[in-house]
Amino acid sequence: MPDISVTIGMQQAWLLPAMPVVAFLIISFFRKLLPREGDFLAIIGMLGILLVTLFIIVDFQGFFHDGEFHPGEANVYAFDWVRISADNFLFLIEFSTYIDAISIVMLIAISIVGLMVAIYSTGYMQGEDRYGWYFAVLSLFVAAMLLLVTSGSLVWMYLAWEGVGLASYLLIGHYWERQSAAEAAKKAFITTRVGDVGLLIGIILLWKATGSFDIQTIIAAATSGQIGETYLTVAMLALFAGAVGKSAQFPLHVWLPDAMEGPTPASALIHAATMVVAGVYLIARFSPVYEVVLVARDVILYTGLLTAFLAASMGLVASDIKRVLAFSTISQLGFMFVALGVGAVGAAMFHVLTHAFFKALLFLGSGSVIHATGRQEVEYLGGLRHKQPITAATFIIGSLALAGIPIFAGFWSKDEILHAVSSYASPFVYIVLAGTALLTAIYTTRLVLLTFFGDPRDRSAFDHAHESPSSMTLPLLLLGLLATVSGFFVFDAVGNLFGFSGGIGYLVYLHHPHSFHIDWAFASVATVSSLTGVIIGWVYWHGGAERAIKARTWSPDLHALLVNRYYLDELYQGIINRVVLGLAGIVAWFDKKIVNETGVDGGAQFIGYFGYRLKFLQTGKIPNYALGIAAGILVLSVMVLARA
């Protein structure tokens, strides 16, 4: 192993995005000629990524000793992409890769979930139109995502950032024949783009202050106090705006539920496990700087808290199985941002990892259900555990992880976040967050009960249902395993086993390495709240649809508020229709009437009118013209006279 790691290591990190790019190019151009439209190329690409990731982890350990991380020179692979130089002036955009523990967490999540999703998709997408194109875009997405997490330069990170946005756009709009899918893709792209305005501004502001796009240089400059605090706060908040857009935080969360129009495996990969945590990655990457600008950190904390709560409450009433999961994703991302907001980067990244596994599992499970029944409204499902035992089992494992039941992965990471919050922020934050965890348990229980238990409510769909093929169940089982055990990584012993002494704390929280430990008092509180949630959910929904409908009538107003997502979509649509399009209408009117018809055509008409009046001087009578000539002679001779 060490021998190979000399040849393939962090220096070769560029291989990570390169392999799927090659797969993307080959599939998109030659998919008609390839067997199975080239899906195997995408899988081979993912396998290659997993392999390279393993090599990189091995290589990475060589720079991790004495409880410190020593990146050294080996970490960066760079060439000049853009270079403008003059006397004592240099404008440089480099391509460089930078791998550290945060990147590695992301790499693990992307490579494992990506591989699972690719394998799963061969079953799920079987026989669909644009089968090969789907795999091409999937490869493109993975390439962009890997570039995003390995890039050492902000510009290239932005490039990848937009690249994942593009892939997300293409995959949400994969079924573009449906107008709703086209609209959802548009909404996702525009909404994230609004956030990206902030990101780009932040990048340029940071460049202006430091003269560099290199992330480590910027962090070094910012933490050493070279940049004014207000300026830095503005820049970091601008960066956070990008994260808000990409990670679907309030107020830009509206695109993620709609994004469920895309193929379910793509949702699992992009809108649950990887792309949406890019924002978390970005903030985590800049966490040393956020240590300096505490105002920005508070903004992150409360944004995350608000998002977590709102999304969880919306998830309570959503009827579409994928939308419930989407709201859950938004909520869990809120948890991660809360963790970042209190400075617990390790907890946040840990949650990224476990969330990637169990949420991907849940999405793939829901995909299996949709694949089998063709329905995705929970009101019409039910009792599916008899038809789809493997799906049901793995889905329940994922749900337990999401709900935060002990042993399962979600419990450990969520507990870490709650623990971190309790020691860094006010009790209010802790209470809201614990309440949100309770809500999470409730809606998760509801989802599981309505889907897999009780009586089937749509008989034809139920009869039609069957267990999915092994290409789909295998990834489910693997992810189920990971969703169960990946939480154990938190223990020092497990960390040591993998070569990271001190567990994940050492892996991701470089500056203040401390080992994770379980405070059983907090853990029991968390467990009790989760179990309470499960019990409440059981009481309400265990019997099937009738109680569910009763639950709806408990408070119709509140229900309507939640179903309509706090009317935020309507608000935004109203703003777009009234304000933006109204303004556009005014400007278009201004251009048409004032600039064009008054300014340009009006000018032409004025000259035309002037000419029209003037033309009557042309009487056509020769004596009149002769009189004019004579008058001219008179003027000339008077001028001569005046001179003489």
Next chain:
Amino acid sequence: MIPIEYFLTLGAILFGLGLFGVLSRRSAILILMAVELMLAGVSINFIAFASYLDTDAFSGLIFALFVITVAAAEVGLALGIVLRLFRERRTSNVDEASDMRW
């Protein structure tokens, strides 16, 4: 001896009267006649200058000769045009030949 100013003044008056004719008359032929008056006025000037001031070269004389020649040609051609106009319109009133207006 007669001072040159006499001739020049006469030339100016003749030119002016001719111009008045050109401007006030309506018949094409009368306008032509008035043009001849103007030319005569100019010719007087030329010749006066030639014989008073340009005694060696008398270019003015030659110029006057050309003026007379060109006037003859002009009258011939102009009459042709007038005739043509008359045939087309049954009039030689220039006011009525105003097709070239706006």
Next chain:
Amino acid sequence: MLKRIPLPAQFDRIIIGGGITVGAIGVPLGIVLVTLVAFGVISAPEMVFFVAAIIVILGALGCVLLPNIVHAALSLTATLIGVAALYLLLMSEFLALVQVLVYGGGVVLLLLFGLMMTNAQDDPVVTDGSQKPFAFLLVSLLIGTFITLLLSGDWGNPTAHVVPFELFGERLFREFALPIIIVAVLLDVAITGALVNVHTASNDLPEESE
């Protein structure tokens, strides 16, 4: 005696009218001028100049003011002959000759032919306002300007010189040979142009003449 000759009544009127005019204006003027010469106020050539000038100006006035076109044409002839006299005063016999021949003979004749062929009786009736007042104002200003201009000039005190005939011919046909040829071509073109212009193909004659 006169009545026996079958002349138009109009001709009669012209003769009588012209005689009365010349008598009424010419005789007193002649007396005045002869008196002035006799008393030495003006020299004899000046007297001739004034006579010629009066003929010229009266003729010009007649040409531009007389409503009858034939009268105007005859006035023009008088003017042109007066101008020829002035040329003689300026010692250029050749030009005087040419003036009488070309103008008095050719041009006036041509104009009269034109008059006859266009059936033009009188100065046509004004259709929409005359520009005579403007023309009068303009022309008076112009003449005033010209006269002021030429009187303000310093001409010295030159005298008229005889132009030697031979020298004139020499210059005309040596130095000005090219212009002469060009003028010849011009005349040719003018005649051709006039012919082409007047010639009407049968198909573009106006309808009345068919």
Next chain:
Amino acid sequence: MTENDGYFLIALIVLPLLSAVCLMIIPSKERTLIVGLTAISSLVMFFVSVYVFMAYSFDGSTFQGVKSYPWVENIGLLGENGISLKVGIDGVTASLVLLTGIVVLPGTWVSWKIQHRLKDFFILFYILTAGVYGVFVLLDLFFWFLAYETALLPMYLLIAVWGSTRKEYGAMKLMMMLMAGSIPIFAAIFALFAEVGLGTFDMEVLLSASKDEDFQKIFFPLVVIGCGTLGAMFPFHSWSPDGHAAAPTAVSMVHAGVLMKVGAFGIVRLGAQMMPEGALFWGPALVALGITAALYGAISALRQTDMKMLMGFSSVSHMGYVFVGLGTMNVIGMTGAVLQMTAHGLMTALFFLLIGAMYDQSHNRDLPNFSGLAKQMPIWSVFFVFASLASLGLPGLSGFIAEVHIFIGAFRSYPIVGGLAVLTAAITTTYLMRALAQSFFGEANPKWDSLNEMTWIERSGAAVLVAAILLLGLWPSPWIDRIAPSLSQIPGLMM
């Protein structure tokens, strides 16, 4: 670039003119011959352009491949080298020459399907091309202006004869506004001639000669107004939407792709390079106008339904970035401006090619009339989505690398403007994505089932442009290495 490479620059002007002359000789009914001749000449022009771009060397000299043939000198006001046929390129024009070569190639290809007076179309088209090349390679202001006008005049006939919809109106408006715009340029050229007082129109001499600061302050705005009209600068942009909507495909391509850049280039050459102090003085005004145009065009585009009108306003918006970049008067911003000229040229040429390919069949360009076009014309839609992505500045495509330079340049001097410029990119996204979602995706409208996919010729043309967009987006240093050193020689330029 060796001195003998100057012959290639002359060839760039002569080739299209020669093609035009040859076309005049060929009888109109010999369509095959016309197509063959234009195919060859456009390819040759393309390769010569590429060669010129590649041969440009980084030896630090300002103008390369300089060839000079005096025409009139030592007469009247003219002194030594008064008016001479002088060619030469710097880094800016090298990249613009390449752009012209790239755009004219597919422009020629897509014009082959014109049925009405094909020969006359190509004669005018190549005269126009010669004018455009002339503007980029000529180094004598007298001939420069001649080439400038030569590039404009054929436009009238090209639009009025071969155009569509309100073609007479569009052609006349375009022509009159552009002609009016060339008056201040004319004035500025002769003022420059008089101010320098060496009796020469030689640009190299005029560049290095010292000019009074007040003179520069007075005449720089004239150049901006004149050239800005051709560059569709707010508020002189009004011809752009109507003109583009009326013009035939190839003319729209060349006009939006190259000719508008002639305007912006005029500001670089006559403005910033000739009158740097004036440019420094008026820079903020130029930035203000540019950002107004960018926002204004983008917001107007939100309400447009005609595809070509949409592109017309989009061009106004994108050219606004160019003026922002030029106005920043720092080397990053100006480099970005020149990059944006190239990027916008490629991208908008692709757009017009695609719209033309569809309009020729449907005779309809109204976005609300369409739905689900991706079903009927999948390849066309892929190209269109690609062009939209390039237009909205997706990183990795040409628009981003240009825009990011402009944003950075703007942020260095005017942070608010920089912020607004970034915001404009989001608005651009909005109007393009709305158009895509409305007309390209969703349920296919059976009314348009008769639409055919693009022809192979059109696909090849689009592919050329796509390749160029990708090349510029992913590997911009060949452009930047040429542009930035040339611009950084402007005196007084902030680095």
